Amino acid sequence: LAPIISHSIASNSRVKKVQRDDETRKMIHCIKVGISLVLVSLLYLLNPLFEQVGENAMWAIMTVVVMFEFSAGATLGKGFNRGLGTIIGGGLGCLAAVFAQSIGIGKVGNSIIVGASVFIFGSFATYLRLLPRIKKRYDYGVMIFLLTFNLIVVSGVRANVEVLDLARQRLLNIVMGFIVCVCVSLFVFPLWASDELHHSIVSRFHDLANIIQGCLGECTKIVSEKENQLCANFNVCKSVLNSKSKDESLVNFAKWEPWHGKFGYSYPWGRYLKIGEVLRELAAFILAVGRCLETSKEPMASLRESQLETCEAIKSKVACILRELGESMKQMRKCDAKAIILAQLKSAREDLNLIISTSKKVELEDSQVLAMASMVFLLKE
């Protein structure tokens, strides 16, 4: 029992450390947002700057409020989307406005053309936003495109020749807001989405290892004690199961982030999604086996002592392998223990064959062998 307890103490202190780190990062983010807002407000507050930009400084402030996200990657991605959307929307808007002015038969014709173009572009852009591939990465950009297009084309009816000038000034201000955001986000205590993704995957390895060692070993304990433990473990399993959308958005952000720390250019972020998928399957498995243990208590009692011991051994072996994998991922070294792990898995499997017809653990380990195999495969990057 001693190693289990030491593990659970270690994992407790790990959880606390993670929470503290989380708090610190949130604080840093809040202060960074405050700083960027003050910087961009200087456009209004300082006389020489205000004379240059005028009322359009509003757009720079808006850009900062809307664009500043928690991680550097998210900020960059949103900024890129906003820039691109503004440029394309502004360009098309100007074209449409000029077209309406040159062709329109008087004021009414002009208005009709503008109205039609608003309807067509509005519907089309909305359709684009519903396509899954666009929605995933460029949703915000398309929205900004639509916004800019409408504002420009509609004010073109009133402002006559100033449209181009207006578009240019707004773009300039958005660029200023963008620069402030990016500088503060990248150079003042940067918070990387890639780090967060990396750590969350590594900690999932450890969590699952703890559950395998802890929960599934509870079959010999008293029922009441077991309940609480199981509940907590199920919650961890479920949080692993529900991690997909978070992973996907983090990978999305991580792709925007420039070279930093241990992550190079064209780092294979897609692999993280695959590893996450395998871990989710493993969690589904543990959840299922856990539920079985919870419902049916008798079959376990019918196991002989020697079988229980074998199960125990296999269990801790598997947990150990998981920890090893997590550790090697954390340090980003090639999982050089691959051969050893495969050998261990093979021996675990043989042990299992000995007790195959009686124990339920069979399935657990069988599928873990599968999961491990695919994981090892993924890790040979």
Next chain:
Amino acid sequence: LAPIISHSIASNSRVKKVQRDDETRKMIHCIKVGISLVLVSLLYLLNPLFEQVGENAMWAIMTVVVMFEFSAGATLGKGFNRGLGTIIGGGLGCLAAVFAQSIGIGKVGNSIIVGASVFIFGSFATYLRLLPRIKKRYDYGVMIFLLTFNLIVVSGVRANVEVLDLARQRLLNIVMGFIVCVCVSLFVFPLWASDELHHSIVSRFHDLANIIQGCLGECTKIVSEKENQLCANFNVCKSVLNSKSKDESLVNFAKWEPWHGKFGYSYPWGRYLKIGEVLRELAAFILAVGRCLETSKEPMASLRESQLETCEAIKSKVACILRELGESMKQMRKCDAKAIILAQLKSAREDLNLIISTSKKVELEDSQVLAMASMVFLLKE
């Protein structure tokens, strides 16, 4: 085999119908966005209206672009957030601006106070946005609060007394945009998030029933044929597993929607989350058992004919129960078959006890009994 085939044909045509409906709804949404944009552009295009609102009509257009979401609930929620954020942000912004003007020792002191308030409110609002409870429902509102506050307080430095007037006009325009959005969203072919949620949960019952009947019955089939089938089934399982965040946002939107169709006020949307949770666990279970079937082919062969038959019977019984539950949910009648279902589950369990020590199905059904029990419990609304 006949019922299985007929079921799979039925489910195929169901899938096609769902896809067609989806396309139609997307089209409707796109056209609705186009209509609202044209309506709100009239503020600019028609002379009498433009004389009333002036350049501030820009804010109405922005509101429509940003606020119009796919479902009525999402639109209402966003609009509410935007309205509340604007009012609170505008109010506090005016206060801060007036405070800075009355206290500030000349221009410099004024600017310093404004800068400090921008920093403090910026950091504080950002902190609020990171809290999970706020993030879930009021993220957008807090962002709009911050935006409005900054714009108002900063332009207060320049515009002297006009701040209040500026705030009032912008608010008026946002309200106009809001009214256009809400009218088009609610009265022109409304798309309800509650309907979508309801249908997605019902169809998940049927999907899981099909998988249980289809995939887990494949154990007697040829291996190559089995592979494809299993793959497809795993994908369905995984999509059920990954449905949590979608469910949560739909429930969130559904809460905003007014009384309509069969859903009354204070409809228990939280129950949908619980049912979704149970279905996810069932999917995790099916996934786990499916993987086991995939890896270990021999144990199945060792089952005697009679046992296979029992398994088959239990399987179709469980699938039948699932369909029954889905159907009763679709028609929103109290699951009056509750007693019958419980009896069926009991008999299934007894059948299982007969073959308990040899078959793997044991676990599957055991946990399903559990899942069913909790589901029935949930359905007695």
